[in-house]
Amino acid sequence: MEALDRNAMTGRPAKLIIEGVSKRFISSRAMVQALDNVSLTIADGEFVCLVGPSGCGKSTLLDIIAGLTKPDAGRVLADGRTVAGPGRERLVMFQESALFPWLDAFGNVMFGLKLRPDLTNAQRKEIARHFLNLVGLSKFEHAQVHELSGGMKQRVALARALAPDPHVLLMDEPFGALDAMTRDQLYDDIQQIWMESRKTIVFVTHNVREAVCLGDRVVLMSPSPGRIQQIFDVPLPRPRDINSPELAGYASKIAAALKGTLTEAFSE
Numbered sequence: 001m002e003a004l005d006r007n008a009m010t011g012r013p014a015k016l017i018i019e020g021v022s023k024r025f026i027s028s029r030a031m032v033q034a035l036d037n038v039s040l041t042i043a044d045g046e047f048v049c050l051v052g053p054s055g056c057g058k059s060t061l062l063d064i065i066a067g068l069t070k071p072d073a074g075r076v077l078a079d080g081r082t083v084a085g086p087g088r089e090r091l092v093m094f095q096e097s098a099l100f101p102w103l104d105a106f107g108n109v110m111f112g113l114k115l116r117p118d119l120t121n122a123q124r125k126e127i128a129r130h131f132l133n134l135v136g137l138s139k140f141e142h143a144q145v146h147e148l149s150g151g152m153k154q155r156v157a158l159a160r161a162l163a164p165d166p167h168v169l170l171m172d173e174p175f176g177a178l179d180a181m182t183r184d185q186l187y188d189d190i191q192q193i194w195m196e197s198r199k200t201i202v203f204v205t206h207n208v209r210e211a212v213c214l215g216d217r218v219v220l221m222s223p224s225p226g227r228i229q230q231i232f233d234v235p236l237p238r239p240r241d242i243n244s245p246e247l248a249g250y251a252s253k254i255a256a257a258l259k260g261t262l263t264e265a266f267s268e
């Protein structure tokens with residue numbers, strides 16, 4: 001199925017345009033076509049989830065949007081300008097929080113604000129406090145990283161990514177390593193934050209329910225070569241409960257399509 005130009009349907013301006021992006025990796029052992037002619041338009045303020053089996057190119061696509069990896073062919077436009085490298089308007093949050101262990105929670109969020117030389121130190125401190133409060137950690141400002149649980153570390157990482165006010169937040173399985181209860185709480189929080197901030201979010205996950213809980217659209221990718229297989233609209237009202245039967249209905253449809261991509265990959 002062709003990638004849909006959602007913006008033609010919604011009238012919302014495009015934030016990200018991914019145009020015919022291909023990427024191949026060559027190692028001493030093999031050549032991998034990680035992405036093959038991938039096109040997708042993401043509207044301003046849209047929450048898009050990328051799902052698909054391991055190796056279908058989700059992280060590669062996210063890295064290309066971030067400007068961390070260059071495509072072999074095609075391009076990504078952010079606000080109409082070709083992405084040529086990383087920038088503070090497109091920040092990435094990874095599965096492992098990648099916090100600096102020598103800084104406390106506050107120091108980690110302040111570090112993210114180094115990307116904002118336009119602010120005074122007093123403004124940065126105020127913003128850091130605001131975002132730690134937003135992720136429910138105001139009481140842990142001065143906690144060292146090793147004193148924080150996995151969920152708390154991801155909350156600090158989220159505050160650090162949000163604080164410089166990026167237009168686009170790129171999230172690579174940010175909740176993948178957390179237990180189910182902590183994840184459920186974070187689904188509520190990220191939905192709340194997104195509804196308030198209306199950032200454009202591209203979110204990579206293996207978890208179809210998670211994708212349906214969070215995304216306006218779920219983009220299903222298939223491997224070898226990495227391509228967009230199908231795009232699903234999720235018109236459920238928000239906030240969404242990951243355990244609701246309606247959500248389960250959407251998730252089972254997508255899970256069935258995902259199973260199809262796996263069957264195809266293994267039968268080749």
Ligand SMILES: Nc1ncnc2c1ncn2[C@@H]1O[C@H](COP(=O)(O)OP(=O)(O)OP(=O)(O)O)[C@@H](O)[C@H]1O
Nearest residue numbers: 025026027032034053054055056057058059060061
């Ligand atoms: N730096 C690299 N060098 C060589 N091969 C790479 C490199 N990065 C990714 N690949 C390969 O490209 C393909 C796509 O990888 P990618 O990490 O984007 O997939 P993914 O869908 O995010 O997988 P997962 O869900 O397991 O994280 C895989 O076959 C992977 O082995």
